[in-house]
Amino acid sequence: MKSLPYYTAAGLAMLAISVAGCSHVAAMAFGTGATRPAAGEFGVGPRVSAERRYVATLQPQQALRPRQLQSMRVSIVDARGQAVDGANILVDGGMPQHGHGLPTKPRVTKNLGGGLYDIEGVRFNMGGWWEFKLAIRGVAGADTVTFNLDL
Amino acid sequence: MKIHWTQIAAAVSLYPLLTAVHADTLQRDLWTPAEIEQISSLSLRALDALPPDPSNRVADDPRAVALGQSLFFDTRLSSNGRVSCATCHLPEREFQDGAPLASGVGTTSRRTMTVAATAHSPFLFWDGRKDSQWSQALGPLESPVEHGGTRAQYAHVIAANYRTEYEAIFGAIPDLKRIPSIAGPVPEAAAARAWAGLSDAQRDAVTGIYVNIGKAIAAYERRIQYRASRFDRYVDGLRQATSTPQNALSPDEVAGLRLFIGKANCTQCHNGPLLTNNEFHNTGVPVRPRLPADAGRLAGADTVLRDEFNCRSRWSDANPAQCAELEYLVTGAHTLQRAFKVPSLRNVAQRAPYMHAGQLATLREVLDHYRRAPAAPAGHSELKPLRLAANELQQLEAFLHTLSGGTTAPPMPQSVTAPNQNR
């Protein structure tokens, strides 16, 4: 069923993994005991970033559903309400109670202007409380905004 | 006070009815609206319409379904004339074989998976090394331990036996006169040498037919789906405001369902109407002795990106923008080490043994595995030990039995059963 090179590659990959080690595994295995935020903390925003530099609002392109590969649009303004274009945005997330991240590597694919960005490749692989995080690096500096979503 | 015998008789005859209604109300009241919503999300009724497959332009062509069905059962598509897809994916056994490892021309190093509802799954195989049903089908055909043949052989089989059906769907079959009867990019040296001796145009002609074999088989497989189970009927009862009795499940089975969505945390991975999130997780399943090391998804994620027949390949009918699953794929993460595809739990009680190499013989052993949550042989198990009593494990097992409803597939035409006499 599988060729010798297949197993050699798999073996090398395994070796690479054991050499690299993995430190956040304990969190993975036992969860984090994180407590679910209050109902008011959930939703697509507007949501103020940790250091109040930006305000972000998610505009899902379809209703958020578990297991589907989805696109989202996000609108970003600065503290004065001015649209922020040309920002570098990294997407991250996971389930704090389960200690796992996103099952895919979503990313910003377009800056549409007017502070709007398209994010593609988002998947939530189970129901429950998810964190969806945007690390924004723009004119007003670097900051992170975290959405709590209920799938 | 005098009680007339008819009153007693009436009370006695009503008694079963009254208690039934009473038990029914009790059972219904035990679920919160949130739980009812969660339970309903597991019902087959919540299943999405068949997702389109833009990489296969004949996916919904009835002529391709018919051709694919014939090919699925045709043992001429093998090196020894004795193996078809149905050798391991038996329609009467939920499209699997009930063996720990599969036997074709040789023995595989993983267990046969069911074919049912795989059209809903973005990645195929225990390690997800294929990203469509048609490209999946091309794996076993050239695997030395499954069908054991080569694509040149299969192209000749099509030209000799399915010319009319094939050409009606895919157009004229190119001239194969100068193509050797055995040739393909396989480990076997003579076949590989013959393949290397062909011109690019000849190789493309053969591979084109090979790909279309896969696309026709996929069109057939798309129609293989699960049938509703007792659990689904129970959910129907739950959701109806009328007094439909919910006796579809026994109290033990209902208790098992409660554990499944609650304390036992099974829906963390076995969620949605197919009871799988279609993802890959390391659950610490032990290795099967004497098999080569298996890195699961860690290797599969890399393989699918390099696959000759993936969504972005020139054999795919999709444009690359439609290959989002590959675009946003996670590779190389240590969480992928020994992560395997979460199997659907539909019909699970009908198809022991369990896990990717049939490591666990019974559902009892599976549940004991989840209770103990042993350390993984490589990588890290995502499971936590469960604090469940013996009777709770039995209730979970009872619940798993309610998920059986069989499969539906296109009916078998008379002509299809004839070539497959090997079983």
Ligand SMILES: [Cu+2]
């Ligand atoms: Cu989770």
